[in-house]
Amino acid sequence: MRTLLKPALIALLLLACAALLGLYPYRDALLPPAISDLPAAEQRLAPHLSLFTPEGAGPFPTVLVFHGCSGQSPLFVRNVKSWLLSAGYAALFVDSHAARGIEDWRPVCDGKRLWGNERAIDVYAALALARKVPAIDGSRLALLGYSHGGWTILDALSYDGAAGHGFPATGKGALAGVRGVIAYYPYCGFPAHLRDGLGHDTPVLMFLGGQDHITDHRQCVSALGSLGGQRLELVQYGNADHVFDQRSDLNTYQPDLAEDAQRRALAFLRDNLAPVH
Numbered sequence: 001m002r003t004l005l006k007p008a009l010i011a012l013l014l015l016a017c018a019a020l021l022g023l024y025p026y027r028d029a030l031l032p033p034a035i036s037d038l039p040a041a042e043q044r045l046a047p048h049l050s051l052f053t054p055e056g057a058g059p060f061p062t063v064l065v066f067h068g069c070s071g072q073s074p075l076f077v078r079n080v081k082s083w084l085l086s087a088g089y090a091a092l093f094v095d096s097h098a099a100r101g102i103e104d105w106r107p108v109c110d111g112k113r114l115w116g117n118e119r120a121i122d123v124y125a126a127l128a129l130a131r132k133v134p135a136i137d138g139s140r141l142a143l144l145g146y147s148h149g150g151w152t153i154l155d156a157l158s159y160d161g162a163a164g165h166g167f168p169a170t171g172k173g174a175l176a177g178v179r180g181v182i183a184y185y186p187y188c189g190f191p192a193h194l195r196d197g198l199g200h201d202t203p204v205l206m207f208l209g210g211q212d213h214i215t216d217h218r219q220c221v222s223a224l225g226s227l228g229g230q231r232l233e234l235v236q237y238g239n240a241d242h243v244f245d246q247r248s249d250l251n252t253y254q255p256d257l258a259e260d261a262q263r264r265a266l267a268f269l270r271d272n273l274a275p276v277h
Contacts, residue, residue, distance in 0.1 A: 025112050026112050028112060028113045028114075029111060029114065029115045029118070032115075032118045034166055034167065034168075035121055035166060035167040036168075038121075038124060038128060038170045041121045041122070041124070041125035041167065042129055045094065045096075045122055045125045046129055047099075048094070048095040048098040048099040049092055049093065049094060049095070049129060049130075051090060051091070051093075051133065051135065051136070052081045052084075052085055052091045052092075053085070053090045053135055054086070054088050054089065054090065056088075058090070058134065058135040058137070059134060059135055059137040059138075060088070060089065060135060061090070061137050061140035061141070061269075061274070062089065062090040062092055062136045063089050063090070063091050063092070063141075063143070064092045064123075064126050064127065064130060064142070064143050064144065065081075065084075065091055065093045065094065065144045065145075065149075066119075066122070066123070066143070066145040066146070066148075066149030066150075066152050067093070067094075067095070067097075067146060067148075067149050068146045068148045068149055068243075069108040069109040069148035070108075070109060071095075071102070071108075072093060072098070075246075075247065075248070076146075076246070076248075077093055079246040080093075080144070081093075083262050083266070087266050087269070089142075090135065090136060092130055092136070094122055094123075096114070096119050096122045096152075097114075100114065102114065109148075115165060116149075116152040116154075116155050117151075117159075117165040117191055117193060118165045118166045118167070119148070119152040119155075120152055120153075120156040120164050120165070121166070121167040122152065123143065123152060123153055123174075123175075124156065124161070124174040127141065127174065127175065127176070127177065127178065128174075138176075138177045139177050140177070140273045140274060141178050141179065141273075142178065142179060142180045142181065142182065142269055142272065142273055143178060143180075143181045144181075144182045144183075144184075144265075145181075145182070145183050145184070145186065146184045146185070146243075147184065147186060147187065147214065147242065147243075148186075148187060149186075150183030150184055150186025150187070150206075151187040151188070151192050153186075154181070154183060154186055154188075154192065154193070154194050154198070154204075155192060155194075156174075156175070156200075157175070157181065157198040157204075158193035158194065158196055158198055158199055159193070160174070160175065160198075160199030161173065161174035161175065161199075162199070175202070178200070178202050179203070179272045179273050180203045180204075180205070180268060180269060180271075180272035180273060181204045181205070182204075182206075182207075182265050182268060182269075183205070183206045183207070184206075184207045184245060185208055185209055185214070185217070185242055185243070186215065186220060187215045187219075188216075188219040188222075188223045189215075189216065189219040192223075194220070194223040194224070194227075195222075195223040195226050195227075197227060197230075198227070198230055201230070201231070202231070203231040203232075203233070203271075203272050204230065204231065204232050205233045205264065205268045206220065206224070206232065206233070206234050206235070207235050207237070207261050207264075208220055208234065208237070208240075209236075209239075209240030209241050209242060209244050210236060210238035210239060211238075211239055211240060212240070212241055212242045213241060214242035215242065217236065221234070221236075233268070235261070235264060237254075237257050237260075239254075240252075240254060240257050244257050244258065244261075245257065245258040245262070246258060
């Protein structure tokens, strides 16, 4: 028996070492630096918020915008703010990469740095900061996330102020004022928490592309199927790829689908944030 036990233990040790070596490239994502509290997260994020307001007198109903894993490019900001401002909404862009000094976005897109469940603290911090801005109507807020940003927002709803990945509990009031959430082609696989439910009960509109080669839309469909009692609206475009809604380096822009998605998104905002005066 002992002669058999020793090779078995060696084999198990080798397997454990292989597993650890396989996880090593993901160490920054698995073990993120801990944030001491919400005020510390606010201080880190505050210099990296960009607010754009429509014409007229505020305070304005405001949409907080969270970029994808490749970061917040000037083209992205220009694309998104154009249709929000023209409809009367202020747009507050949240640059999570700049707040962390991330210049190379590729480890984020590879899942080796800054998972969405770690970035969820940015949602709470951005909301806390937004409520202090006179031009923003803190009672009429919406969250808009693209890809990694969609994952981030949905995990923030799932945690609903509880302790998350790398940050302590922020309290139930962390999502106060949020009346709606829009997620474009979010990541919904492991370690996203969508399947665990959305602790904060707010309407959610989700857009998915049936030909998405970056995020698997079937994971989101499966996760949504496991939820009950949530106010969810799912729109699937069968021939759409990732970033179908705007011009990008992927060259997957489909103007007709982009226009349809914007129309639906604006109707969703009108229904949940009340009409813009």
